[in-house]
Each structure stands twice: as structure tokens, then as C-alpha cells.
Amino acid sequence: MIFLKKVGKQTILFDNPPTISECASIVGPKEAQGPLAKFFDQTLEDEFWGEKSWEKAESKILKETVNIAISKSGIPVNKIDCCFSGDLLNQCISSGFGLRGLNIPFFGVFGACSTFVESMSLAAILAESFAENVLCATSSHFCSAEKQFRFPLELGNQRSPSAQWTVTGAGSAIVSKSGQGPFITSITPGKIIDMGIKDASNMGSAMAPAFADTLLAHFLDTGRNPSYYDAIISGDLGYIGKDISIDILKSQGYDIKANYNDCGVLIFDKNSQDTHAGGSGCGCCASVFSGYLFKELKNKNIKKILLIATGALMNSTTSQQGESIPSIAHAISIEI
Amino acid sequence: MIFLKKVGKQTILFDNPPTISECASIVGPKEAQGPLAKFFDQTLEDEFWGEKSWEKAESKILKETVNIAISKSGIPVNKIDCCFSGDLLNQCISSGFGLRGLNIPFFGVFGACSTFVESMSLAAILAESFAENVLCATSSHFCSAEKQFRFPLELGNQRSPSAQWTVTGAGSAIVSKSGQGPFITSITPGKIIDMGIKDASNMGSAMAPAFADTLLAHFLDTGRNPSYYDAIISGDLGYIGKDISIDILKSQGYDIKANYNDCGVLIFDKNSQDTHAGGSGCGCCASVFSGYLFKELKNKNIKKILLIATGALMNSTTSQQGESIPSIAHAISIEI
Numbered sequence: 001m002i003f004l005k006k007v008g009k010q011t012i013l014f015d016n017p018p019t020i021s022e023c024a025s026i027v028g029p030k031e032a033q034g035p036l037a038k039f040f041d042q043t044l045e046d047e048f049w050g051e052k053s054w055e056k057a058e059s060k061i062l063k064e065t066v067n068i069a070i071s072k073s074g075i076p077v078n079k080i081d082c083c084f085s086g087d088l089l090n091q092c093i094s095s096g097f098g099l100r101g102l103n104i105p106f107f108g109v110f111g112a113c114s115t116f117v118e119s120m121s122l123a124a125i126l127a128e129s130f131a132e133n134v135l136c137a138t139s140s141h142f143c144s145a146e147k148q149f150r151f152p153l154e155l156g157n158q159r160s161p162s163a164q165w166t167v168t169g170a171g172s173a174i175v176s177k178s179g180q181g182p183f184i185t186s187i188t189p190g191k192i193i194d195m196g197i198k199d200a201s202n203m204g205s206a207m208a209p210a211f212a213d214t215l216l217a218h219f220l221d222t223g224r225n226p227s228y229y230d231a232i233i234s235g236d237l238g239y240i241g242k243d244i245s246i247d248i249l250k251s252q253g254y255d256i257k258a259n260y261n262d263c264g265v266l267i268f269d270k271n272s273q274d275t276h277a278g279g280s281g282c283g284c285c286a287s288v289f290s291g292y293l294f295k296e297l298k299n300k301n302i303k304k305i306l307l308i309a310t311g312a313l314m315n316s317t318t319s320q321q322g323e324s325i326p327s328i329a330h331a332i333s334i335e336i
Numbered sequence: 337m338i339f340l341k342k343v344g345k346q347t348i349l350f351d352n353p354p355t356i357s358e359c360a361s362i363v364g365p366k367e368a369q370g371p372l373a374k375f376f377d378q379t380l381e382d383e384f385w386g387e388k389s390w391e392k393a394e395s396k397i398l399k400e401t402v403n404i405a406i407s408k409s410g411i412p413v414n415k416i417d418c419c420f421s422g423d424l425l426n427q428c429i430s431s432g433f434g435l436r437g438l439n440i441p442f443f444g445v446f447g448a449c450s451t452f453v454e455s456m457s458l459a460a461i462l463a464e465s466f467a468e469n470v471l472c473a474t475s476s477h478f479c480s481a482e483k484q485f486r487f488p489l490e491l492g493n494q495r496s497p498s499a500q501w502t503v504t505g506a507g508s509a510i511v512s513k514s515g516q517g518p519f520i521t522s523i524t525p526g527k528i529i530d531m532g533i534k535d536a537s538n539m540g541s542a543m544a545p546a547f548a549d550t551l552l553a554h555f556l557d558t559g560r561n562p563s564y565y566d567a568i569i570s571g572d573l574g575y576i577g578k579d580i581s582i583d584i585l586k587s588q589g590y591d592i593k594a595n596y597n598d599c600g601v602l603i604f605d606k607n608s609q610d611t612h613a614g615g616s617g618c619g620c621c622a623s624v625f626s627g628y629l630f631k632e633l634k635n636k637n638i639k640k641i642l643l644i645a646t647g648a649l650m651n652s653t654t655s656q657q658g659e660s661i662p663s664i665a666h667a668i669s670i671e672i
Contacts, residue, residue: 092649
């Protein structure tokens, strides 16, 4: 017998909600100097971690993060029914290569920086239907992302003030049918929203309307308002996207300013770390949730959180061809 | 009340199986000269279809295939709960751009050429839990794939005899909670298998072990043997991968030769079309199933089919860095 039902246009409620059994996170050297450093399971001293390329390093970060999550959970690998994983590299190679030794049925997912919450959403549905335990993992790497999406690091290019800094890091979560919580009580998968923004160095502006669309849908579908949550956290809109989001929501009659923050704002120190508009990347939301927010929930410092990860569904070819940036945001509510 | 359960190591059985309500397919000019031409909903006269780039053409093919599927099904768009879509282009841009106007909650998936069956697997689970109708769509394009993964077409490079020809085309299916069939009666999601093959011009060899692993798991989990199915169809192993697969299965005690074939073998004529090892690409399995096999099921020419799509989880950077090719295969059984 399974308890999940759709309410309103796009929200799924879990009457017997799945639990997040365990999380793990590993981040890079810059993240290790940020305000959340003490929450991560492991921090790296350099961007290579003994590998010969940044891509191989990213695969290793993902793989080891998953190993830590499984190890901390105490769940035998053969009791994990399947896994969802994705990343920003072309053809999601960090996931494919990082998890090739795992021996667990694998679903590759791609939602750009929204991938972590997309994974947790699908994991929650599977845990409510046939699965006992489902693994989720997501990664990004500053150097591999800059190389692929922007300019070779060796060029030493200036970065635009509206650009965000891709987080080197990974997060992993195990979603289980039963347990002590925190519980995933609802999911609101997002639609693709494209408001015509074309500047690939201003992702916050491109993604903010998608965040607003999903958040509004969640409020309308559930009848909740911002004060229902102790914290509403966006995936990685950064400073610019965060401000735009507050304005859009205000224009729609919702004041989210009091309890709203963003993973890309939280992970770096604005004054000392020179990341311009804040952090971004699949690994940003994944590591901030798995490292920081999950522990805040476990310690009951936060009791109800709405996590909304945002993603820009473009690549460098589409920007070169003059296209705008379709964006998406997926939401999950997590409660203790 | 929902009826799905895991059997054995990695198979999910549906006691009250979801139905494939409708399918649609559009293919390119070369596919239109192949033996399955009459089965596709639309065939194109050139690879651009009025667009300025192959990437934009591929997005259009995906978008229009989805529109045909929805139109044929008669299901109102607002009754489709969500959609799964993916493709081979970096960051799955055909899906993101092709479906940005759809206004349906969107889950991006990536399984290389296995993406269509990955989508249908997840769609079936969602249709068994909360969803009434779930849309699946997958595409590939010969020119955009060659440009991205191999060499610019303008170079006129020779192709290796073991190379496969990426299909220009898309397939779309709508999976519904209830209906007249064909029914998705089980899914066997695959694990990542990497046997060390490094030749990116020999994908059939790289992917055959993943096909064999999933097929063996399906037989062991369900207690079925090859004769249970009227047809066992692999995603796109081509001629070389097909032969290897028959050999691997034989070594494990299963003779699949009598009722086994491959989408990459079926879509092109070996003698006249010069595609070397056969067809491949996300759009191969998607269009062959949506165009040909779905109609064979509807017309009761085939009653039980096991569709196993295979994917190579690599990109051009990993090949340049000397990596081998991790592969995956997802299986669904479809019965009338």
C-alpha cells in the first residue's frame, strides 16, 4: 500500500513520507575556506586530489562522497535498490565514471544545477513505491566547469560581476522507505521557464523566474505560505538571482525575505572570497544540503525546509548560436 | 493502492501494469530510405528542416514528435502530469530547448542511447504511483552527433568499419495509468558495466556486456527464458554488438538467436545504406520502438517484447584522456 497523491497542478504529497537516512559531502579547497567548512565530511587541499585531470578528480569526489554516505548509513550496498546521479560535465561523465564500480542499478539524470533535488524527488517516489533505499549523488568542479563552459583557466580571464563561481564538491543522500527522518513530505517538480535571458554570465537572472514559478506552484498547490517553512532555500541563484526572486514573489503577494536564503550565497564569504555573484553548480546545492542543512534538520535547528534547486538547461553551443537560457527549478519539502 | 514490487535483484513487476497510450516518431532523410520508412509518422527531406543549425533542427524534431504523440493520444496537455526527456547533445539541449514551451513538469534524464527505455521505466513507476499520464521523448541527430563526438562533417573523414551511424530522429511515448495496452509489465534497470573497451568507434563491443548483464538479470529475477518473448530487441548494439551479445548469452546458457534483433540493425539496410555496423543514437531505439514495434504490438503481430536499450556513458574528453567506456542497459517488457 502506497501513500502519495498529486495535489493541485504539480505537487505530490507523501502521507507516509520517505526519510533521508544519511548524507555526505566533500568539497574543494576554496569551499573549505568558506563559512560552512566545518559541516562537510571532507575538504580537499587542491583541485586535483591526486588525479591527472579535473574530470577524473570530479569523478573521484562523487565516488568517495557516495562511499561516505553509504558507510555512515550502515546500509549494505546490496540493500540499495538503485541510484540517481548527474552532473554538469558533457554526458554526465562524473556520474558514469564515478559510479561505474558501484554495482547498483543506475538512472542518469540531468537538471543542470537542479540535479540534486531532481534526484531526491525521483528517489522519494521510488521509495514510496517499490524501493527500500535509493541513493542520490551530484557533483560539480570549478576547473572542469570553467574549461567546458567558459574559458581555459590558464587564460586568466576576468569574470563578469554577475558571474557565479562553480562549486567544487559533491553531495550524496540516501532516501529510505522508513526511518527516523528528516522526512520528504512533498515534491513540486518544475516546468521549463525561458524568459529570454541570453547572458551565460548571469545565470541568476535566467533561473530566478523558474524558481519563482515552482515556488508559486508549491504555495498554490498546498495552500501554504512562506511562514509555513523555517527556511526556504534556493539551489544556487546567487546574490543577483536571490534579489530578483524576492521581488518576483513580492509582486505575486508573497513576502519570502524573512526566511529565504540561497545555497550559492551561503557557501562562500562575500567579502573575503571574491566569488562575485556567489556559488553555483550541481555540487553547490548538493554539498550545502548534505553538509549543512541536513545536520541543521537532524539537530532540530530547522524543522521545516523547502529546498528549491534551480538549473540552466543550456550549453556553450546554444549560447554561441544566440539562444536564450531555458531554466528549471524543482522543490522538495523536508520536515522533522 | 498501487501494485508494483521488486523481484530478485533488480526487476520491478507491475501487477496492474501501466499502458502505452500512444507513440509518435519523426526521422531524417536517410532513415526515410530504410526498411522501416513506412512506419514513421513523418520523414524529413533534409537534416536542417528549415532551421539554421543541426542542434536547432534536433530540438524541432523532438518538439514536433511530442506534439504528434499528444495529438494522436487525444489526451489534453494539462492531463499529462510530467515528462521525461533526454538526448545525446551536451547538457541534453534538444530536450531542454525542444520542450521549453510544453508547460509540463520536466525531468531531464541521461542514459546515452538507453535514454528512451530509462524514460519509459521511470514513467511506468510514476504511472503506477501518482500520475495519470507521463510523456517520454528522446532524440538524436546524425550531424549534431558527428560534430560533437567525432569530426566535423565537412572534413569528410572515413569511418571505421565498426562505427555505427547515429540516427536522425525522435520517438515519443505516453505512458498512462490505465488503458487498452500494450502494457509495461516489468522493468529491469541496469547497472553500469565497464569491460575496458576504449575504442569510441566500436560502441557495440563496449555496450554488449551491459546488454548481457541486464538480460541475464531479467531472466534470473523473473525465472523467464528467451522463449517467453516473441521478440527480444536491443537498443542499438548494431551488427557487431548483436553478435557479441548472442555469444555472451550462449556462454551463460541462454540461446537468444531465434527471437533476438537490434534497433540499429533494423533501421538501415545493410547492403544499400553503407552505415557500417548499423544505427545508433538516442533516436534509434526511440523511433524504431515508437514507429515500428509499437504498431506491431497494437496489431498483435508481436505479443510479448523485451526492449533493452543500451548506452555508452562517455564523452569525447574521456576518450581523449584514455578512459574506457562505461555502458548501461535498461530493459522493459511490454505485452498485449
